[in-house]
Amino acid sequence: MNRDRLAQFFNRFPVNLAVILLCALWLLPTFGLFITSFRPQEAVNSTGWWTALASTRPGRGAYQQFCAECHGDSYNALPNADLTNPDLIGTFRRSLNLAATFNREYNGVIHIPEDKRPNPQETADILDHLRIVSGLQAPPAQFTIANYKDVLVGYDARGGTYDEACAADGATGTRTCDFLTDATAPNAVFRGMLNSFAVAVPSTIIPILIAGFAAYALSWMDFNGRRVMFALLVGLQIIPLQMVLVPIYRMYTDLGLNGTFLGVWLFHTGFGLPYAIYLIRNFVGRLPSELFESAYLDGANHFTVFRRIVLPLALPAIGALAIFQFLWIWNDLLVALIFLGNSAPVLTYQLSQMVDSLGGGWHRMTAAAFVSIIVPLIIFFAFQRFFVRGLLAGSVKG
Ligand code: HEC
Incomplete structure (x- = not known):
């Protein structure tokens, strides 16, 4: 018994070691960035993050x-x-x-x-x-949350931090030195986060709602041209997003949709739909037909069947899809840049501006990176079970 275990351990040892090494290799830079994001600018500019731990x-x-x-x-x-x-x-x-x-x-x-x-x-x-x-000078702070504050406020002066500037000059220009007011000002990064939510949440819900109905219709309702329609939808997926940016931009100019949330929602809906329908249809189409037959015999109409049977069963697939769609929109810069620009800057837009104006202030970028991944991380861990089950959508029968 014991020898078996030992043998097993040593058989697996190379694999385990490789996995651990890979994880370390992968996590170490992230860990370094994380430490750096909490270090004051002088420290970041003069020493590496590992010295912060050894002090x-x-x-x-x-x-x-x-x-x-x-x-x-x-x-x-x-x-x-x-x-x-x-x-x-x-x-x-x-x-x-x-x-x-x-x-x-x-x-x-x-x-x-x-x-x-x-x-x-x-x-x-x-x-x-x-x-x-000798006490002439205070020892430099090892760790600070100033970077995060600066990032959330979008404060980009080279010398000193937001707190220091407020202590020295107080409120000037658009700066009120009240953290919450400044963080929700139109050009603040925290506001960009809120805008990202305003873009991503409807752009996730609308296409998936429509796709759910479409998937049901395409797999369980009889009408002419059903297969052609489905084939067309699948084919639509190959259209690259970049190709339609200009035509849609011109169309939006005529319709007055440029710079509005509605415009971006519609765009993401259009581009999310084909894949969403495809994925949900694959899942819904494989549900056993007996389920539906007995429901119809009992007098249920399509909407009832959809709501009572299909929706609960397709939830893992829908959940996984929602995560993907949300993350892809959360990280999207191109569409937001073209259709929203700086009229309602989203998080990615704000961060890209930051690189521009703060070429030297990369300690703030490290904090910005963690601010921007916090939402995907929360989403991922909160919906992890959908993620695993949904990824298997349609891959196992029965
Ligand atoms: C070889 C021995 C030795 C070494 C090495 C040494 N010191 Fe000194 N240091 C002395 C002696 C001896 C004095 C004079 C003490 C006195 O006035 O009695 C002194 C005096 C000083 C003073 C006072 C000067 C003044 O104006 O009164 C300072 C400051 C000082 N050392 C700094 C340093 C620093 C910094 C280092 C290292 C880079 C250093 N010492 C290395 C021996 C040394």
Whole structure:
């Protein structure tokens, strides 16, 4: 028994190891981005995310290497040169001033011989470190939620964070410094999230509702040309979205639908329908016909059968489809860019603008990335059971 288990474990070991390694490979960069998204800008610009976990500072290492030998681990081994004394450290305003002491002679001995001196960068790090040790300077915050705040507000000034700017200048221009008001302002990213919902929810519900009816009709109602119609619908799926952008844009201009939610809903409905009908029909068409016959015999009409029998049974397929449709619209930039643009900017649009104006401020992009995946993640975990069952839609009989 025990030996069997052991053998089994070792048989599977290579596979398990490979899976674990792949997961690590896949998750590590994401984990790094996640840590980075919580680090302040100065930290992101000067050190890697892994240092945030170890909390080592470059100045500490350099001090140990070049100064600890005489000044000691606790900085105050030499009573006349107590490096924890803010009055002493305060006299060195720049690292050059500190470097100037290296040439001096104390009791006839040169402070630091030339071949043992730290280079300018290390000297700067050491001075930074001594400033913190002597209490002249607060240690830099390791973690902050400032990036997330900046992202949600869509605050894009280079210097400082939204909180700092508000503390310094208060409300100016369109900025009220009330977080909720600013986050729901027309150009804020949080508002973009709300707009994304306003686009994605109806664009998911409308096509799936229509597709449900169509799938039922195409599989259980008798009328002429049923098969041709279905074949046409399946064929429609090959039309690339990019091909119809311009014609529909011109049509929408005539109809006054550009820049409206209705326009985007209709577009997504049009493009979601063929696949939705195809998928739901495959599922509904395979339900056993006895179900329907007995229902019809009992006098049920089509709508009752659809609502009472088909809808509950097709729920896994519909659920999986809804997840796919929602995620695809949530992540869509092209359609939203062309039909909504900045009249009602959605999340993806806001994020793409951010790359433009914040080429250097990528610490904010890391936070933005997590803001944008939070909704897909919630959806995925909430509807996971549909996802697995629905993906198998039609693949197993009986
Ligand atoms: C070889 C031993 C030695 C090393 C290495 C050394 N120091 Fe010193 N340091 C001294 C001595 C000795 C004094 C003079 C103490 C006194 O005045 O009695 C001194 C004085 C100082 C002072 C006070 C200067 C002033 O204006 O009074 C500072 C600041 C200082 N050291 C910084 C450093 C830093 C930073 C490093 C590392 C980069 C360093 N020291 C490395 C021995 C050393």
